[in-house]
Amino acid sequence: MKNLWILTWYTLREAMARKVFIFFLIISVLVLIVTGLIFSLSSNISLGAAGATPFGNPITMVEMMIVSPLASLCLLLAIFSSSSFVPVMLEKGNIDLLLSKPVSRDQLLWGKYLGGILVVLLNITFLILGVWLIISIKFSFWDFYFLNIILSITFTFAVLYSLIVLFGVITKGSTLGMMIAYFIFIILSPLLFTAKDKFNAFIENKFLKDLIEAFYYIIPKTSELMGKVTVNLASGKAIEDYQPVLTSLAFLILTMGIAISIFRKKDF
Numbered sequence: 001m002k003n004l005w006i007l008t009w010y011t012l013r014e015a016m017a018r019k020v021f022i023f024f025l026i027i028s029v030l031v032l033i034v035t036g037l038i039f040s041l042s043s044n045i046s047l048g049a050a051g052a053t054p055f056g057n058p059i060t061m062v063e064m065m066i067v068s069p070l071a072s073l074c075l076l077l078a079i080f081s082s083s084s085f086v087p088v089m090l091e092k093g094n095i096d097l098l099l100s101k102p103v104s105r106d107q108l109l110w111g112k113y114l115g116g117i118l119v120v121l122l123n124i125t126f127l128i129l130g131v132w133l134i135i136s137i138k139f140s141f142w143d144f145y146f147l148n149i150i151l152s153i154t155f156t157f158a159v160l161y162s163l164i165v166l167f168g169v170i171t172k173g174s175t176l177g178m179m180i181a182y183f184i185f186i187i188l189s190p191l192l193f194t195a196k197d198k199f200n201a202f203i204e205n206k207f208l209k210d211l212i213e214a215f216y217y218i219i220p221k222t223s224e225l226m227g228k229v230t231v232n233l234a235s236g237k238a239i240e241d242y243q244p245v246l247t248s249l250a251f252l253i254l255t256m257g258i259a260i261s262i263f264r265k266k267d268f
Helices: 002-017 020-040 058-082 085-089 094-099 105-139 144-171 175-202 206-218 222-234 243-265
Strands: none
Touching (some): 002 020, 002 085, 020 105
16 A cells, blocks of 8 residues: 555656646646636626526536536546656656566556546646635635535546556557547547437437447446536535446446556566
């Protein structure tokens, strides 16, 4: 456990040294400055007159309108900035030095994985907490449920990052894993969710229906994690359906299991 923590902390320091952490921080600060300027120039919202919204409180709706696109941006930036952690570790010289240390290969890979998540978690926490403070101070409404968004974004990233780690081990590069993660998040997951939820009744071919159903349950549910699950958490409601969370978690565990199995047998 001590070795794992040291490797995780080392990955965080590596992110700082390679300016990954600083890049995230600068983007977050710019977003907070713009958000603060927008709200400083806006008029107060009357909670009593605003009426009910799909999120319950009108201020929660304001928060979601701001953070929903920011959450997607955070995830896109997180995928880009974390994609090189494993390939850099596998470079000649780096991997030789690491393997000479009294740590197992499992610990090395888990350290890189947890370190990448820690980098993203700290940056997302800074951004979401900053936006929450700006809105809370502006409207004198302290909605602590809103901070749960940090968990949903970090979990979604953790699922996609397991893919980046796997393809990083296989190819010793960052491009393929990053492209697949982007493809799932931007195109495949939303498409499968829409096909299953909206168009399934109009599809007559049974094979095509079964194929969509199979892919839907295999592929991580990033669309629902960043959609329904995030909205429920932000508005203080219970998660209505845990299936997207559990199947995505199963995907994460399976993907990391395969990555570790390949890494154990890889020659350097």
